[in-house]
Every structure is written in structure tokens, then in C-alpha cells.
Amino acid sequence: MRIFPRRTARQVFKGHAAYVLMATATTIWLTAIVVGPLGRTLRAQTIPSDSKGGCPVAAATFASWFETGVPAQDGVVKPADSVNFPNIPNCSFYEWSQQMFLWLTSPAPSRYGGGSRIFNSPTFFDVSPPDSNGQRTFSQHEPGFIKFFRVRTAKAGPHNLPVIFDKRHRAFEVQRPKVSAAGNPIVLNRLNREVEVTRVAVAPNKTVTFFDKANKPIRSPKLLQVPQVRGPQTIQPIARPAAVRRIPTAQMFLIDRRAIFVDLTGHLIEPEEGQAGTDAALMSQGKSLVYFATMVNDVYTYFLTGNKNNAFSPAFTTFPTTQAHLTKIVNFAATKNVTFPDPNALAIEIKTAWVEASTLPNASDYITAQATVPSYNTSNSAQWVPNGTKNVSLALISVHVVGSTLGHPEMIWATFEHFGTAPDATYSYTSTTGVKTVNQTTAGTWLLSATNSNGDFNCMHMTVDLTNGNINAVQPPGNCNPPVPGTVSPSDTRRDNPWGMPGNSTSSNTQVISIHNTAQVPGNDIRNKYFMTGATWTPFGVPPTGNNGVGTNILANSALETYTQFMNCFGCHQGNMLGDPGGIGLSHIYGPLKPLF
Numbered sequence: 266m267r268i269f270p271r272r273t274a275r276q277v278f279k280g281h282a283a284y285v286l287m288a289t290a291t292t293i294w295l296t297a298i299v300v301g302p303l304g305r306t307l308r309a310q311t312i313p314s315d316s317k318g319g320c321p322v323a324a325a326t327f328a329s330w331f332e333t334g335v336p337a338q339d340g341v342v343k344p345a346d347s348v349n350f351p352n353i354p355n356c357s358f359y360e361w362s363q364q365m366f367l368w369l370t371s372p373a374p375s376r377y378g379g380g381s382r383i384f385n386s387p388t389f390f391d392v393s394p395p396d397s398n399g400q401r402t403f404s405q406h407e408p409g410f411i412k413f414f415r416v417r418t419a420k421a422g423p424h425n426l427p428v429i430f431d432k433r434h435r436a437f438e439v440q441r442p443k444v445s446a447a448g449n450p451i452v453l454n455r456l457n458r459e460v461e462v463t464r465v466a467v468a469p470n471k472t473v474t475f476f477d478k479a480n481k482p483i484r485s486p487k488l489l490q491v492p493q494v495r496g497p498q499t500i501q502p503i504a505r506p507a508a509v510r511r512i513p514t515a516q517m518f519l520i521d522r523r524a525i526f527v528d529l530t531g532h533l534i535e536p537e538e539g540q541a542g543t544d545a546a547l548m549s550q551g552k553s554l555v556y557f558a559t560m561v562n563d564v565y566t567y568f569l570t571g572n573k574n575n576a577f578s579p580a581f582t583t584f585p586t587t588q589a590h591l592t593k594i595v596n597f598a599a600t601k602n603v604t605f606p607d608p609n610a611l612a613i614e615i616k617t618a619w620v621e622a623s624t625l626p627n628a629s630d631y632i633t634a635q636a637t638v639p640s641y642n643t644s645n646s647a648q649w650v651p652n653g654t655k656n657v658s659l660a661l662i663s664v665h666v667v668g669s670t671l672g673h674p675e676m677i678w679a680t681f682e683h684f685g686t687a688p689d690a691t692y693s694y695t696s697t698t699g700v701k702t703v704n705q706t707t708a709g710t711w712l713l714s715a716t717n718s719n720g721d722f723n724c725m726h727m728t729v730d731l732t733n734g735n736i737n738a739v740q741p742p743g744n745c746n747p748p749v750p751g752t753v754s755p756s757d758t759r760r761d762n763p764w765g766m767p768g769n770s771t772s773s774n775t776q777v778i779s780i781h782n783t784a785q786v787p788g789n790d791i792r793n794k795y796f797m798t799g800a801t802w803t804p805f806g807v808p809p810t811g812n813n814g815v816g817t818n819i820l821a822n823s824a825l826e827t828y829t830q831f832m833n834c835f836g837c838h839q840g841n842m843l844g845d846p847g848g849i850g851l852s853h854i855y856g857p858l859k860p861l862f
Contacts, residue, residue, distance in 0.1 A: 311684065312781050312796060313703065315696045319772075319779030320356035322363070327784055330364050332374075338788030341374055342367040344610035348588050350670035355773075355816055359780045362679030362800040365666050367784070368607075369615065370632060370792050373408075376606045380408035384615060385634060388606055390566045390861070392559040392854055401857045403566055411636040411659075416546050416554045416729060416736070437515040437534060439526065443489050449478075450518050455485035465518055465525050471533045473525070488516050488529050545828055546727045546736050549712050550755045551624030554736075555824055556638055556659060558617050559854060563605050564594060565612040570860040571597040583674035583841045584612050584851070586806075601862075612676075613668040614852060618824035619659035620712070630794050631660035631683060639734065646752040649736040662686055662712060663824040664795070667852075672806045674841065675851060678834040679800035680765075680822040687713045687758040687823035692768035695775045705759070713758035713823060715748070722759035725828055726752070758823050761830045765799025765817025773817060798822070801834055809835035809851065 380386030442450040449461040464476040526534040547555040622628040641649040799817025814833035821830040
């Protein structure tokens with residue numbers, strides 16, 4: 266990965282930005298107006314600057330994050346000391362998250378072995394997508410280039426199946442049904458014989474009727490329980506501890522390019538937010554596909570490798586949290602002549618989302634990287650077909666930061682976004698003059714939402730066929746209406762829980778907002794272009810059970826969980842590190858990852 270030398274940035278907070286204060290009787294918000302290339306005007310809602318209370322970072326504490334002890338533009342930030350984590354809810358968790366983001370995106374000192382940002386240095390390792398056997402591999406990161414990108418990332422449930430939500434915000438893991446040679450889904454009839462389905466009808470009372478090839482109703486149909494197929498990879502259902510909340514399973518039937526979800530009793534599931542499928546692709550308003558990548562740090566890599574190669578006795582059953590744990594990992598790495606520049610970071614996993622920098626009017630406001638991504642024949646607006654690859658400059662729009670700390674083997678899960686990615690739904694916070702409400706506005710230019718959009722928000726426009734890579738436009742069900750139905754088109758996204766909790770969670774919102782306001786790097790530092798929307802963990806570090814997350818426990822990223830914004834991270838990331846047969850567990854990449862050597 267390479268970060269290009271920065272040109273003079275037009276900053277949201279400083280520099281050439283002009284500020285306009287807008288107010289109503291109950292609402293005050295700040296909108297930054299930035300003049301971009303070719304005279305384009307960009308507007309993006311910013312974070313209120315007058316928060317009171319919450320979790321402000323003391324000036325001395327913030328200064329201690331920097332290697333020089335003095336906050337400065339482009340100053341190198343140290344990682345949070347995860348081995349000596351203070352573990353005081355909630356502020357220390359949010360401080361850990363903010364410091365880790367600033368560390369990861371700091372200019373890389375020479376001890377990291379190259380790269381212009383720490384997370385793109387050789388101390389990090391790229392994680393491949395699953396291969397035909399479901400296996401993932403490490404590849405030591407090469408400064409200037411990211412190896413593994415794909416155009417889709419579905420939120421995976423405890424069984425590593427995609428997740429949807431119904432209109433009551435209930436989660437379902439989704440299987441694809443068994444299909445015939447002709448590609449038609451198959452169900453069992455009342456005689457338990459397999460029958461092809463060519464048509465599905467939904468009555469006003471939501472009763473679902475399947476029709477066979479002769480266009481006759483299939484009497485007393487039953488859905489087949491089948492292993493889920495993700496491309497050539499088959500993921501078998503796994504057993505889970507009784508304490509872990511089970512998410513019910515549904516099946517998706519794609520008939521005439523319309524997705525219909527049915528539970529295992531044959532009843533219709535009406536998806537929330539117009540979800541049209543489980544393999545969503547996302548597109549920016551500049552018509553760039555959104556690309557995703559996963560990386561881990563050196564401690565994570567050698568921890569996993571040593572554990573899977575039986576180098577530790579006893580073996581780890583959770584992610585490392587203590588000095589004793591770290592010492593074992595450091596000693597193992599030393600046998601391979603490897604030393605860690607910042608071992609006290611402990612195990613770190615990051616997931617990132619990117620768009621093509623050439624499609625942005627303000628690319629200099631983003632952290633950028635070189636990468637190879639799929640290219641497509643776009644002549645058919647209903648279906649894009651892969652036709653090779655291309656080398657492009659990508660701009661970072663979102664980051665998940667996940668890491669283990671003292672007392673928290675379940676790890677802290679935090680997320681960050683670039684300003685102007687998506688508008689916020691209405692929320693409140695505590696200001697210096699009392700509680701204020703920030704009303705939803707879509708005015709101006711957004712990366713993942715149309716200007717002045719009235720919705721339908723978070724409406725899925727297209728999916729990725731995992732067998733061939735085709736991007737297919739989908740006519741969504743229900744009241745979800747994209748601007749041009751049935752075309753591969755830009756997404757219209759809204760952040761439904763702006764600070765990881767319902768909008769009226771004033772106290773929680775204020776905590777996260779105050780962290781941002783008191784942890785800004787001086788000058789025109791590009792890291793100020795990104796902000797944290799929250800972090801979540803479990804009480805006392807107990808294993809996640811699906812409903813025991815605290816902090817901002819409805820945390821979602823507008824680019825990484827666009828269509829699943831009503832579930833805590835631990836709704837899908839459950840158990841401990843290994844947890845289950847098949848190795849799905851807490852970190853979805855741990856089980857399928859091969860050791861480094």
C-alpha cells in the first residue's frame with residue numbers, strides 16, 4: 266500500500282474551509298463548505314463542537330499518545346497499551362479506540378520496515394478471501410500495495426452465513442436453497458419428494474405459495490436444509506453452546522430477479538430497509554464500487570501461527586490479554602528472528618472499505634493506496650461482467666479496529682468513517698447550553714447518498730454472484746425503490762444509529778462526540794478527516810452471547826454494515842477465539858486462516 270504525498274488539503278476544520286452555522290429553534294448543526302477541484306462545492310455534516318461532559322480526553326493524556334509527547338501534524342502516535350488497559354467503562358474504551366486509529370494511520374517510523382502509514386507497513390499482514398476449500402492465507406504486507414480486495418462484504422452470522430433483518434429488526438441467517446440443473450430452487454412436496462420451483466406467489470395475508478414447472482401449487486412444501494455455498498466454498502452448520510443466542514435460519518428464493526425470504530416453516534419474511542439479497546455490492550455516488558480488505562498485525566499473526574502449530578503449552582483458548590500471554594508470543598516470534606516494534610498493542614484486526622480515488626472531487630482529503638481490483642464490462646446496466654483486473658488508487662472511507670486488551674479477550678470493537686460518507690439520522694446530545702437535537706439532513710454532497718435524498722435509504726441495488734463475480738441489479742421487494750430499478754447504480758445510504766445507539770441516547774452520543782472533539786491532531790492532519798462512531802465490548806470480558814454487548818451496542822458502519830444496522834457486533838461474533846467446531850468463533854477469520862508457516 267502506498268500513501269501518496271499529500272497536497273494542500275482543504276480541511277473540514279481548518280484551512281480553506283468556510284463555515285456556515287444553521288439553526289432552528291431546537292437544532293444547531295455545523296456544515297462545512299469546501300471548494301473542491303473544478304469549482305465543485307462539497308457539503309458534509311460535521312460533529313457538534315459544543316458538547317458538554319461525556320468522555321473528554323485530557324490534554325495531558327492526548328499529548329502522551331504521541332511519541333514526542335507533543336501533539337503535532339503528522340506526529341507519530343503510539344498504540345494504546347493493551348497489556349495495561351485501565352478497563353474503566355466507558356471512557357477508557359473509547360480512548361483506546363481513538364488512540365489505536367491514530368496509531369494505525371500514523372506515518373510509519375523506520376522501525377516498521379517501510380510504508381507511509383503504520384497499517385500499510387510490513388508489520389501488518391494481508392488476509393486473503395476464502396479459497397475453494399474455505400481457507401484463508403496470510404501475506405506479509407508490501408508497502409505501496411494491497412493484495413486482496415473484493416467488492417462485497419456481507420455481515421456473517423454465528424454460522425458464517427449472511428444476515429438479514431425483518432421489519433421488527435429480528436435477525437435471520439440466510440441459506441440459498443438447493444437448485445436444480447436448470448437453476449431453479451428445490452423444495453420438498455408433501456410426499457417428501459424434491460420439486461423444482463418456477464414461481465412464488467405471496468398473498469395479501471403474507472402466505473407463500475410455491476408453483477412447480479407445470480404452474481401447479483406445491484402442496485404442503487417443506488424447505489430443504491442444505492449447507493450454505495459461498496462460491497465454491499461450503500460452510501457446514503456448526504453446534505454452539507447453549508448460552509449463545511441462536512439466530513433462526515431462512516432461505517432466499519430469487520424468482521424473476523426478485524428476492525423472497527422464507528423461514529423454515531414456510532412463512533414470508535419481510536426484510537427491513539428493503540433488503541434484496543445477502544450478497545450486496547455497494548456503489549458510491551461517483552460510481553465507484555466499494556472494495557473491502559482485511560489485515561492483522563504481527564502479534565495476531567504469530568499468535569495464530571504458534572497456536573495452530575502447537576508452539577504454546579497450554580494452547581491459547583482466547584485471544585491474548587496479559588503480559589504472560591504476550592511474552593509467550595514474543596518468544597515464539599524470536600525463534601523466527603522476528604521482533605515486534607509495538608508488542609503492547611496485542612492482537613489487532615482491521616477491516617477497511619475503499620473507493621476509487623479518481624471518482625472523488627476531493628481525493629487529497631483521504632488516505633490513499635495502490636491496489637489491483639476487478640474490472641468489469643459495464644455495457645449492460647443490469648449486469649456487470651468481470652473482464653480482468655486494473656491497477657488503481659483507492660481512497661480509504663471506513664475502518665473497523667478490533668483488538669484484545671487486559672480483561673477483554675472478546676476484544677474491543679470500534680469503527681471509524683470519513684466525513685461526508687453518509688448522512689446521519691436524527692440524534693441528540695448534551696451541549697454547553699443543554700440537550701440539542703441534530704435533525705437529519707441530506708443537503709450537499711455525500712459519498713454514499715444522493716444530494717437532498719428523501720430515500721429510500723439503505724435500499725440494496727445490486728448483488729454479487731459469488732460463483733462468477735457478476736454484479737447483478739436486483740428489483741427489490743416491498744417499498745424499497747432505487748432511483749432506476751433494475752440497474753447497477755449508486756447506493757443511497759443513511760447512518761441509522763449515528764453514534765452506535767438509538768438517536769435519542771443523549772448521554773452515550775455525548776461520550777463519543779466528546780472523544781472526537783478533544784482528540785484532534787493539530788494543523789491540516791489528514792487523520793482529522795475521519796471520526797469514530799463508537800465502540801462495543803462485553804461486561805468484564807465475558808464471552809459474547811449475542812445480546813450482552815455494552816458501550817455503543819448497536820454499532821454499524823455505513824460502508825461495512827450498510828444493510829445490517831440493527832445488530833450489535835456480538836450478534837454475529839460470538840463465543841471465544843475458537844469456540845465452535847469448524848473454527849468460526851469470535852473472529853471469523855481465525856478458524857479458516859492457515860498459519861504463516
